[in-house]
Amino acid sequence: SQTIHQWPATLVQPVGSPLSLECTVEGTSNPNLYWYRQAAGRGLQLLFYSVGIGQISSEVPQNLSASRPQDRQFILSSKKLLLSDSGFYLCAWSPGSPEQYFGPGTRLTVT
C-alpha cells in the first residue's frame, strides 16, 4: 500500500530564516504530487503541483518554491520566511486519477 511521509511535523522559525519541508511517497511510482497550505480561518490553498521529476507548476505567486529531485520526493522551500507563511503545510499525492491523498502535514509557526 501507499504511504506518504512529511517532516518535520512541527517547526518554529524566525522571520527571514530559510525553510525546507520534505515529502516522500512510498509504494507507488510516478505519482502526481501537491503542496497545500491551510492557514487559520482559511481553506486549503494549492501552492504547487508536479506531474514528474523536475516539473513544477505554481498556483500562487509568493516567496515559496518547490522542487522534485526524485520521482517520489517533493520539497517546499523558502529563502526568507514571512509571518504570513505560518500555517499547516500539507503534501498530497494522486495516482493520476483525480483523488488526492494527504500526508500528516507540517505545522509551521513563523515568529
Next chain:
Amino acid sequence: QKEVEQNSGPLSVPEGAIASLNCTYSDRGSQSFFWYRQYSGKSPELIMFIYSNGDKEDGRFTAQLNKASQYVSLLIRDSQPSDSATYLCAVRSSGYALNFGKGTSLLVTP
C-alpha cells in the same frame, strides 16, 4: 473565481441520527467532487468521491451529487461521537487543483 461554499457550523446531531452536510460550487464545468474528514490538528482524510449525478454509498456514508443545482452533499447514517470532525468539500474543475470549501464542523453528542 471558482468557489466552494459550506456552512461553517457547528452542526450538532445526537448519536445515532443522520448528519447531513451540504456544499455548493460555482463552476458549472466541475467534474469531480470529494469529501474529506479532518480531525482537529490532523490532516484531511478522503472519505468519499463522486463523479456522476445521483447517490454513491460506502458503509454509513452517502454522497449525493446534483450538477444541475451545483450541489453536493454527504449523509452520515448512525452518527457516532467519533464522527465529530470538520468535513471539507472539494471540487475539481479543470487541471489538477482541488478547490476546497472552508469546512463544516460536525459535533455528534452522546
